[in-house]
Amino acid sequence: MQDTRFNSRALLGIALRRGGQAGAVALLVGTLSFFMMRWLPGDFAYRIAAGRYGYDLVSAEAAEAVRRELGLDAPWYTALADWWLQLLRFDLGESLVTGHRIIDEVAHQLGHTLSLAFAAIALSVVIALPLGIAAGLRPRGWADRLGEGAAIALRAFPPFLLGLLLVIAAANLSDAIPAAGHGEAGNLLLPALTLALGLAAASSRVARESVARVVASDYYAFALTKGLSPRLALWRHGVRNAALPVIAYLGVQLAFVIEGVVILETLFAWPGIGHALVHAVFWRDVPMIQGTCLMLGLCFVLLNAAVDLACLLLDPRRRRGT
Amino acid sequence: MGRSLFMPGRRRWLAAGLASSGLAAWPRWLQAGPSVRALRVVGPWEITGLDPSRAGYLFSRHGVSETLLDIAEDGNPTPALATHWEVSADQRHWRFHLRPQARFHDGSPVTPQAVAAALQFARRKPGGMGLVPLEAIDAGTDVVDVRLAADFAALPAVLAHSSAQILAPASYSTGGSVRRVIGSGPYQLTGIEPPQRFSLARSPHWDGPRPAIAAVDYLAVGRGESRALLAESGQADIVYGLDPASWQRLKRHARLQVHSVPLPRTIYLKLNAGHRWLAELPLRQAISLAIDRAGIAHAILRDPQAAASQLLPPALAQWHDADLPAMGQDIAVARQLLAAAGWQPAADGIRVRQGAKGGERLALTLRTFPDRPELPIIAAAVQEQLRQVGIAVEVLLGNASDVPAAHRQGTLELALGARGYGIYADPMVTLLQDFGPEGGDWGAMNWGNQTVPAALAALQGPLRERDRHALRRTVTRTLHEELPVIPIAWNLLAAAVHPALRGFTLDPLERSYRLERLLWGEA
Numbered sequence: 001m002q003d004t005r006f007n008s009r010a011l012l013g014i015a016l017r018r019g020g021q022a023g024a025v026a027l028l029v030g031t032l033s034f035f036m037m038r039w040l041p042g043d044f045a046y047r048i049a050a051g052r053y054g055y056d057l058v059s060a061e062a063a064e065a066v067r068r069e070l071g072l073d074a075p076w077y078t079a080l081a082d083w084w085l086q087l088l089r090f091d092l093g094e095s096l097v098t099g100h101r102i103i104d105e106v107a108h109q110l111g112h113t114l115s116l117a118f119a120a121i122a123l124s125v126v127i128a129l130p131l132g133i134a135a136g137l138r139p140r141g142w143a144d145r146l147g148e149g150a151a152i153a154l155r156a157f158p159p160f161l162l163g164l165l166l167v168i169a170a171a172n173l174s175d176a177i178p179a180a181g182h183g184e185a186g187n188l189l190l191p192a193l194t195l196a197l198g199l200a201a202a203s204s205r206v207a208r209e210s211v212a213r214v215v216a217s218d219y220y221a222f223a224l225t226k227g228l229s230p231r232l233a234l235w236r237h238g239v240r241n242a243a244l245p246v247i248a249y250l251g252v253q254l255a256f257v258i259e260g261v262v263i264l265e266t267l268f269a270w271p272g273i274g275h276a277l278v279h280a281v282f283w284r285d286v287p288m289i290q291g292t293c294l295m296l297g298l299c300f301v302l303l304n305a306a307v308d309l310a311c312l313l314l315d316p317r318r319r320r321g322t
Numbered sequence: 323m324g325r326s327l328f329m330p331g332r333r334r335w336l337a338a339g340l341a342s343s344g345l346a347a348w349p350r351w352l353q354a355g356p357s358v359r360a361l362r363v364v365g366p367w368e369i370t371g372l373d374p375s376r377a378g379y380l381f382s383r384h385g386v387s388e389t390l391l392d393i394a395e396d397g398n399p400t401p402a403l404a405t406h407w408e409v410s411a412d413q414r415h416w417r418f419h420l421r422p423q424a425r426f427h428d429g430s431p432v433t434p435q436a437v438a439a440a441l442q443f444a445r446r447k448p449g450g451m452g453l454v455p456l457e458a459i460d461a462g463t464d465v466v467d468v469r470l471a472a473d474f475a476a477l478p479a480v481l482a483h484s485s486a487q488i489l490a491p492a493s494y495s496t497g498g499s500v501r502r503v504i505g506s507g508p509y510q511l512t513g514i515e516p517p518q519r520f521s522l523a524r525s526p527h528w529d530g531p532r533p534a535i536a537a538v539d540y541l542a543v544g545r546g547e548s549r550a551l552l553a554e555s556g557q558a559d560i561v562y563g564l565d566p567a568s569w570q571r572l573k574r575h576a577r578l579q580v581h582s583v584p585l586p587r588t589i590y591l592k593l594n595a596g597h598r599w600l601a602e603l604p605l606r607q608a609i610s611l612a613i614d615r616a617g618i619a620h621a622i623l624r625d626p627q628a629a630a631s632q633l634l635p636p637a638l639a640q641w642h643d644a645d646l647p648a649m650g651q652d653i654a655v656a657r658q659l660l661a662a663a664g665w666q667p668a669a670d671g672i673r674v675r676q677g678a679k680g681g682e683r684l685a686l687t688l689r690t691f692p693d694r695p696e697l698p699i700i701a702a703a704v705q706e707q708l709r710q711v712g713i714a715v716e717v718l719l720g721n722a723s724d725v726p727a728a729h730r731q732g733t734l735e736l737a738l739g740a741r742g743y744g745i746y747a748d749p750m751v752t753l754l755q756d757f758g759p760e761g762g763d764w765g766a767m768n769w770g771n772q773t774v775p776a777a778l779a780a781l782q783g784p785l786r787e788r789d790r791h792a793l794r795r796t797v798t799r800t801l802h803e804e805l806p807v808i809p810i811a812w813n814l815l816a817a818a819v820h821p822a823l824r825g826f827t828l829d830p831l832e833r834s835y836r837l838e839r840l841l842w843g844e845a
Binding site for chain 1: 367368370371373375376447448449452485499515516517518519541542543544545547548551554555691693694720721722723724726727729730739740741742745755762763764
């Protein structure tokens, strides 16, 4: 058998590189979002008051009370320095609107967001791989052309519109698929499917390219020549080789996932980080924005690290560090 | 062959198992009959905090927390935590007798001390309690005494507002912020996940009749389309806050019950009456005459009844004056008024006139916000209707708080908003905030009128009903003629309800969902 142990140097490399990235991301994302919110027009105290008390009770008195309570007149550099110091203590502060500890809120939301992201990625692999393999085995065949057309159409749809169409279809065609909400089995299906269709559109094409390349390769020809059936040749020599670019491409697509999560969570009333971020922006809830952006940034790093590890697991050449 | 497709047997079984378990788990709630599961309520309102001044209305609507008084649909106070009350002749001293069996959800009795403490906490936060000219709140044995330093006739309405709800002493931290919502109503909180969700169960400490519905789940869903689809797909039992288009569509739904009730809420143009042009009454009248209220009501709100003929809707029977001439569109008169004021159309149709500083173009900004989804659409309609008489309007779509902020800065010209005159059961509280001597963030701006503030002040004192009526008429008529704000439409509260739910009614004051009256029947 091959040596299946991870090369410790390769593992350490991933850990150090991604760990360093995580630290830099935390500092950069938090600070950047701080300044972006400061540069936005409009009075902070009024926005926070509108978030807290709703449009019926937001008034100048409420806004001034918020300003006094939160010390919003303090100069920006003290607010930023406070946040940095808090971050050093792994403390994200409290939401200006709800008054809850951000770490608690984000921890709660993170579970929802991750389950949505993982479900979407898994679903996209389930959709993309068979389509990509079918297309790659016979380039320019009908499956390839059909897949290409569908991929272009699905990728061209913004997730928001695709989600809305799926919701309408689900609500009208079937009582069994919940249209929105969470907490009930099945609520995950539509938002995950929306995201997965967009992801699968791209990754099915990557899978197609990669399968086409494998099928055209010398080692694949040799496998067939030595007497393996096409099915067995694909399973033993094709799938793993073809999977690497697909998995690696998932890393590239994470930006699409994060962006999609922010939009779709609002559409489907999914209580994740993206949903919280949209609200926090409306309400100028700066610590909440910093906390959620930081978490999304860290997710990005973490998922990239997971992609690295998956590639390491699949590719024995990398494992041996050669 | 043991191996079909490209899958070895083990993996194939794994995949099949995953797929089937997913399918079995997913429609599980469909298998349970409606009467054994929790009632699912969906609305647009998010839980922005536990404090009564923030999302307290959600907890009072769901029967979690109570106020000292309740308000009947006719606007009169009715017993809640107080069974009865006495008022001194000068109306400055109110004595409230508490319900003796009332218990908070932690089992502790609702004591006069707890009530007085909760009201004191409410005074320090936004809400009506801050308006009350309070001298003292004293806790006696079984009674709470409220003493006023000045006349304030709207005290019952303020005490009945959700921001003055009474929570158990254990709810508050030492600083007065609310850590847990421990109310005294028929339902108690069993779980809460801000900002979207909470669940309720019948309180064992409730001293009234036992509600038929054992458990309730509330879910906040921000998008109107999503809410309507939840009702349609049967995923929610009661859906509040239907947008006009969805309301129209669901009314044609074969099985759903769709309820609606006029709400004491008015969509209106707030304007800066101190603005160099808007200070002139003819321009305000021309704007009012240019607006096609019937068209907006029909095409945008999908309800012909929604066109406002005056500021306060008929639901506020004490204030609405059916004898006033209805506001309506008359473009010819609007153009005459503008021409008489010296505004002449230029080549692009927008009017100009020679002012003190040379030629002026009749162009105004209009601020609005998307919290109520119909507002930006109505703003676009108003923009076009005003253009037709020669007034250019630039719509600024922003945050709700931009309106009070621009009011305070003095930069506001026009704003389109929706004002709830039933926020407090007595519209006088809102009218005092909006049309007092200084105007208000959501009401008059630089108006300078003395009649309305004087009438509102006089209404605070002890009066005969006939005099009250006359003063209210003065307020309504002056607002109608002087146009410190220009009413456009009245709002509707609409809800879609599961076909098997019995006993559903809508509260036009939006104080309560009356969950304790509901029961499951045959669909």
